[in-house]
Every structure is written in structure tokens, then in C-alpha cells.
Amino acid sequence: MNISTKPYFIRALYEWCLDNGYTPYLAVWVNEHTRVPKQFVKNEQIVLSISTTATKDLLIDNEWISFHARFGGVSHEIWIPVGHVLSIFAKETGEGMGFEIEKWQPENVADTLPDTPATNDETPKKKVLKLVK
Template identity: 50%
Template sequence: MINALESSSTRPYLIRALYEWCTDNGFTPYVAVQVDDTVQVPREYVKNGEIVLNISFDATSSLKLGNDFIAFKARFAGTAREINVPIGRVIAIYARENGQGMAFPAPASAASAPGQPASVDGPAPALRDASRPDGDPKIMHLVTGDELTDESVADASAGDGEPPRPPPATGGAKPSLKRIK
């Protein structure tokens, strides 16, 4: 009999399930990723050590949601890029349209790494802080004062040569979380 410590992580299975739920319901799946040297993403879109990626069918090519990595090809500002994200670096997956999704515990190495920038805006910090210390994921609903905009996401579908615009410097309410039980 396999005990809990010997079993495989539920994270990749939950990510695949929520990705499928998003696509079945016509939503756009986004993943929030805590970036370190093991993550292969366009560094110019990393903000405060994190990046949010649109992983919808329309935004990606050759998407593979494996047990160890999420890998795909995408265009950023018209340039094709290879994206490779270790599953353990994914801190949330959610639907852009309504914010429903799941947060995961932050990677242990990032929580204790000195010099790691602390994120101060966007949905990922609140999601990460809401994660339980026992490692269980939480089902969350992201509540924003305004509609969640593509401006805060490194949107791979932006193949029009225009890089995603940074979030506005002023105005707009900060996102907060509402726990759904």
C-alpha cells in the first residue's frame, strides 16, 4: 500500500482538470507562476518574480500539461518563444473571465530565499498567502474591483507585434480573494 508521502503530487492533475473546465465552459485559463532559474519564460514580462500566462488554445501551440512541466510555444510581441514551467512553480490556475480557480502553496525555496522579490500587486500574492501550510490547495474566487484585464497578463495571444501594456499606475481596485467553501 502506498502512503501519502510516496504518492505523486495532485497539482498536475488539478491543473489539467481546471484547464479542461475552463475550456469546456468557454473561459480563458491563466496560470500564475513564481519564476526562478528553472522557469523558461520571457523575462521581460516577469514582474516581482512572478508571471501570469494565458494558456488557452488560441494563445498557445503544442501545449503539454504534463506531470512535471507545462510546455508550449507562444508568440510574445510577435516573437515565437518556447515556454517551459515546472509544475511546482505554478501557484494558481484560474479563469480570466470570473476568477474562479485554485491556488497552490508557494514553492518552499521561494518562501525562504533571501533576495527574492516579494510581489506586491496582482492576484498571485493573495492566492499564495491564502494557501494552507499543510500543502492542500484551496479553491478560490478572485474578486476584483474592476474586470480582470489582459494588461496584467503576459498574454501569448498578443501576436500583433504589440507587447502587453503594463497595468495603469493609478486607479482601479486591488484584487482580493473570497474563499468559497
């Protein structure tokens, strides 16, 4: 089974934005598996700055993008399935890359986000080993 190229492109374009002094932004498709402040979601989408000044503890791994950010002075913990990223782009130029939506399909309840914000370094549960027949 091949790992998606999407998280690699997201990380590369994030670094490209920073190297050029641009502000990296994500456009994200939102559903029940995406943790963002719902009051800023329009038409099932949200656009988020992921710059170093807008985020704390940014992590872009192969399955999730997570960070802390302030909205209206209130801190929020953000969790985005990588498959829900519609695009990453530089705010200043609009240059970036768009992607197809890959809906997050948890295989069981343990794969979903917790109902309440995670604390004490809790992260969503991920399967480590998958049986392929």
C-alpha cells in the first residue's frame, strides 16, 4: 500500500512559503472529523493561516495536521485530517497547490477525534498495524 503524496506536498509548500517570506494558508473541507472553530466555517470550508506567528505546536504528519491557534482571543486546538486539505497557498501571491478531498473514514470509534479538546498531549488514536488479506 502506497502512502499518499499529499502530506509531503503540504510540508514542502509550507517550507517554500516560509523560505520566501510568505504566509502559508490552508483551505480545508470541514466535517465531523475536523476540529476547528465552527463559527468560522462557511459552506463546509475554512481557511486557516498556518504561519509560525499564527500557530503553536504545528505538526504536519502523514494523517493529521494539528496546532493551537487563537480566534478572537480564544485559544483552540485544531485537528485536520490531511485528506481534508483542499489547498495550501501563499497569502501574498496565491501560489500553491490544490488537492482532491479524501474523506477521513475511521475504521472504528477509536480512530475518531475525542468530543472534548485534548489535553496533556493527548492525540487522536491511530492504528499502527493493519491486516491486509
